[in-house]
Amino acid sequence: MSPALKPVAFLLGTWRGEGQGEYPTIKAFRYREEIRFAHNGKAFLIYSQRTEAIDSDQPMHAETGYLRVVGDDQVEFVIAQPIGFAEISPGRISGTRIDVESSTVGRTPTAKAVTSISRSLWVEGETLHCETRMAMEGVPMVRHLMASFHRID
Numbered sequence: 001m002s003p004a005l006k007p008v009a010f011l012l013g014t015w016r017g018e019g020q021g022e023y024p025t026i027k028a029f030r031y032r033e034e035i036r037f038a039h040n041g042k043a044f045l046i047y048s049q050r051t052e053a054i055d056s057d058q059p060m061h062a063e064t065g066y067l068r069v070v071g072d073d074q075v076e077f078v079i080a081q082p083i084g085f086a087e088i089s090p091g092r093i094s095g096t097r098i099d100v101e102s103s104t105v106g107r108t109p110t111a112k113a114v115t116s117i118s119r120s121l122w123v124e125g126e127t128l129h130c131e132t133r134m135a136m137e138g139v140p141m142v143r144h145l146m147a148s149f150h151r152i153d
């Protein structure tokens with residue numbers, strides 16, 4: 001492992017868990033999620049996640065990207081989403097917690113009007129927690145997702 005990854009090594013592995021989604025414009029829902037953080041020896045983590053419906057096992061959202069460590073306590077998260085977003089989110093590491101907020105959300109021509117995304121990931125004991133908030137045109141930054149995970153690998 002690159003020594004630069006030491007501050008984010010607490011994320012490495014495959015995590016499985018469940019979460020709930022909400023937003024002022026939609027009906028609340030629950031989902032299952034698997035997250036993987038891997039590395040190939042370079043100074044970034046390779047990130048992927050996929051979700052499925054709890055009752056039907058049908059695939060829901062998925063995304064993939066890279067988390068780069070750029071200083072003792074700074075990260076840059078780049079994430080591509082199948083619903084037409086490319087998210088560039090710098091942020092900060094504090095112990096076993098990472099908070100990032102988008103400086104840019106690139107949108108394909110038909111993507112919904114998301115203007116900003118912020119994420120927090122933190123490990124407490126053996127549990128990884130992830131919270132995702134987003135703002136859209138006409139909606140302030142509020143929570144869309146909250147999930148918790150245990151390492152399976």
Ligand code: HEM
Pocket residue numbers: 021023025026027029031051052060061062081085112113114117132134136144145
């Ligand atoms: C940062 C990641 C995500 C972004 C930016 C995002 C964005 C959005 C947007 C823009 C909407 C539509 C809101 C509206 O029309 O007013 C939405 C709705 C929804 N999202 Fe997400 N989402 C994300 C992650 C997820 C994940 C992980 C799941 C499932 C586990 C999910 C499930 C849903 C569902 C079920 C709806 C309501 C129905 C629909 O519009 O498809 N989203 N999301």
